[in-house]
Amino acid sequence: MTKEEYIKIAIDTMMKGDADAAVANMNAAIADGIDPAELLSEGYSAGIREVGDQFGKGRMFLPELMLAADAMKAVSEVVNAEVEKAGKSVEKRGVMVLATVQGDVHDIGKGIVASLIKTQGIEVIDMGRDVPAQAIVDKAVEVDADLIGTSALLTTTMGEMKVLEELLKEQDLKKKFKTLIGGAPVTERFAKRIGADAYGEDASEAVEKAMALLG
Amino acid sequence: MANILTRYGDNYIAELSEEDIRADIDDGTADAADRAQIPELTKDEKDYLFEIIADPQKIVSVERGKEVVVSFDAGTLKLTVRNGISMDRSAAILTQERALASDSIELCHVDYSYKPIKPIIAEERQAMEQAQLLSVLPVLYGAMPNMGLYTKPDGPCDNWSELLPAGRIPEARAAQEEAIEHAIKDIVFVASNMIESGADGINFDTVGASGDADVKASLEAVRILKEKYPTTGFEVGMAGEFNLGMHGQLEFDGEIIAGLYPHQQVKMAERAGVSIFGMAVNTNSSESLAWNLARVTTFAKAAVKAASIPVHANVGMGVGGIPLSVIPSCDAVSRVDKALVEIAGVDGL
CATH class of the missing domain: 1.10.1240.10 (Methionine synthase domain)
Structure with a gap:
């Protein structure tokens, strides 16, 4: 064939x-x-x-x-x-810490994103839902992540993504981790406003953006 | 033509050119047509939609004679919980009737799911009887089917949201089928008690939020209740523009539930005995009001055309083209309402 x-x-x-x-x-x-x-x-x-x-x-x-x-x-x-x-080492494309932000218990979409991103050779550490921003940062440091992905379904919880960006800046970690955000109320404009590196509108786009961020 | 002040789906204000708005209308209606395999809006409808969006008035309204009725979900939570006004549910109902001129209202509990109402059913019956004695507008009782409450540790069934990512698909499906039986029993119990306490109707809110099993439980419950109480009205408001297939193989009357769009959902609802169909279309927060409204109007027009029962468009925050924002702007809200009534021909909001 x-x-x-x-x-x-x-x-x-x-x-x-x-x-x-x-x-x-x-x-x-x-x-x-x-x-x-x-x-x-x-x-x-x-x-x-x-x-x-x-x-x-x-x-x-x-x-x-x-x-x-x-x-x-x-x-x-x-x-x-x-x-x-063939004698080559199998290299992971990267490590991603993924979580639904604090105050938000919606994780169907995040689960789909995790499943699809894993298929691209990226190791995904799924922290679940209702995760405080500092815990996400700590986990990213612990596993030496390349990417941090966060999801929010509520207008009242999307502000936690900004908290995460501020924590990364305060702790001088912003250059170490790329950030990818998504969820129904989240937009490209919001991502730019808070300083996130990328926004994924749906699971397919999240995969594309994650791959692009990893170069 | 000067740029037109409009909104994005996250309520973000923006000035767009006529060309951009018309292009978004074209794209929005084409997206709906492609997804649901329904006709796009006609050129006249797209032109009228542009006029509605470009209207210089801050708030627009329907023409005289085209007014429609309103029904509510989360009825007695709107003033009390969401607006933070300190009043009990009876006062909220009277305010809706006498200050806001609502056509109907829904009495509901803050837990807003059928399952947790069971242990407080006597209190809810008393609240309904009191509401009926005080008011003249139709008072429905309502809650969400909320199938998630039947999974461990809150309920007896295994959690399909954990089983599915683990690849345990037969177990995930079996768990949903088990939960359906529990949900039907609870919904019929609560609804029967409230009808016998004088409820003018029963509202099922956000049907399908937990996928196709949620839809099946609701429609099976409506069928049982309609046979038991043939003169009572049943309103079913959907969770989204298509039934999410968490199970994927569930059927109602021999038809697969998952993947149905509003014009198909309404026919299934009719067969179950539903009196008012509440269609819901998700607002895309990244796209413009023009794109979202063209899209929802396309879905709504097809649903109204297919329906033989009244269709009420869900125009709450984040659905029906209403911006996904804590306080959606009145300019966007009034344009959504006008377009859905005058172009799609919905019977209520």
């Missing part, structure tokens, strides 16, 4: 959330001499982004999104093993 055919199957396996078929396709492609990293990026990652878009339109549902994320994880493990076999 051609690389394009493997890519087509890869996207299809993501849409179906079929981990076994996804892994079988990757193994067959590797045996055919296809670069697994390219197939991962052009096929599987593209597929999971499409799943995210379809979920956002109500055409795919949460269990399917989770199945796709699981399939992506299984394929990533195959690719990592292949890279190791």
Whole structure:
């Protein structure tokens, strides 16, 4: 099969959330001499982004999104093993500390963001919900994070994102961690106003922005 | 033409050109049409929407003869809790009736979910009887189905929000199915007691907030209640513009619940015995009022066209095009109301 055919199957396996078929396709492609990293990026990652878009339109549902994320994880493990076999070390793309801000208990969206970001080789430390800003900063320092992601669903709690930015500045950590914010009341304008590094409108965009921040 | 003073979905004030506003109207209606597979607004409707948005008056209103009724969710929480006015629920109802000229009101408890009302049902019955004795406007009783209250540690069911990310999908689905049965029982118990205490109707607020299981529990409860109390009205207000598929396979009357948009939600609601359908469309805080309003008007027009029961558009903070802000501006709110009534033809707000 051609690389394009493997890519087509890869996207299809993501849409179906079929981990076994996804892994079988990757193994067959590797045996055919296809670069697994390219197939991962052009096929599987593209597929999971499409799943995210379809979920956002109500055409795919949460269990399917989770199945796709699981399939992506299984394929990533195959690719990592292949890279190791070739004598290269498997490098994480980065570490992200993720939390819903203090006073806010909404975490369905944050959970989806965590699942999708993990599929891109980023280690996600999910601190859960109702997390104080200082605890987020402490955790980022502890795990030597690259990124801090925060979510807020309420107009009354989004101010905690500004508190986080101020804490980072006060503690001279602003240059150490990139910040990514999201949630229904949050906007690009708000992100600029408080000094956050990026804003993700939905889970797919959060993945893109996280990747961009990691360079 | 000078720039037009308008808003973004987070209430942020902005001056946009006519060209930008018209482009946002085009994009907003196209987005709704693409998502729900419904027609876009016509050119005349888009032109009229532009006129409403560009109107130099701070507050706009509907033409005479096009006034609509209003119904409420979180009714007796608006003045007391949200506005911080020290008054009891009876005083709030009388203020709505006699000072604000409301067409109806909803009596509700601050916990605002059916489950926690059970142990205080006697107090709620007394409040309803008192409200009915004092007032002449229709008084509904209402709360949210709030399926999250049935998960551990608050309830008996496993937590599907934890099971799903762990990939335990059959268990997550089973937990939701178990919670549906508990929710139906609680809703029917509370609603029956309130109807027998004189409630003119029952309101189901933010239906679908916990996904398709939440919708199923509500509609099954309405069906039971409608058979039991055929002359009582049931209003169902939705949580969002499509039913979130937390389960994904649940059906009502043989139709998959997840993924339905307002014009499809209303038909399902009709079959359950719902009397008033409260459609909800989420406001995008990053986009302009023009984009949001074109989008919600497109969804609303299709829902009204499909419906054979009254459609009330939810125009609370952050839904229906109303800016997502603690105090949405009156210029935006009045424009949303006018567009939904005059272009989409909604029966109430």
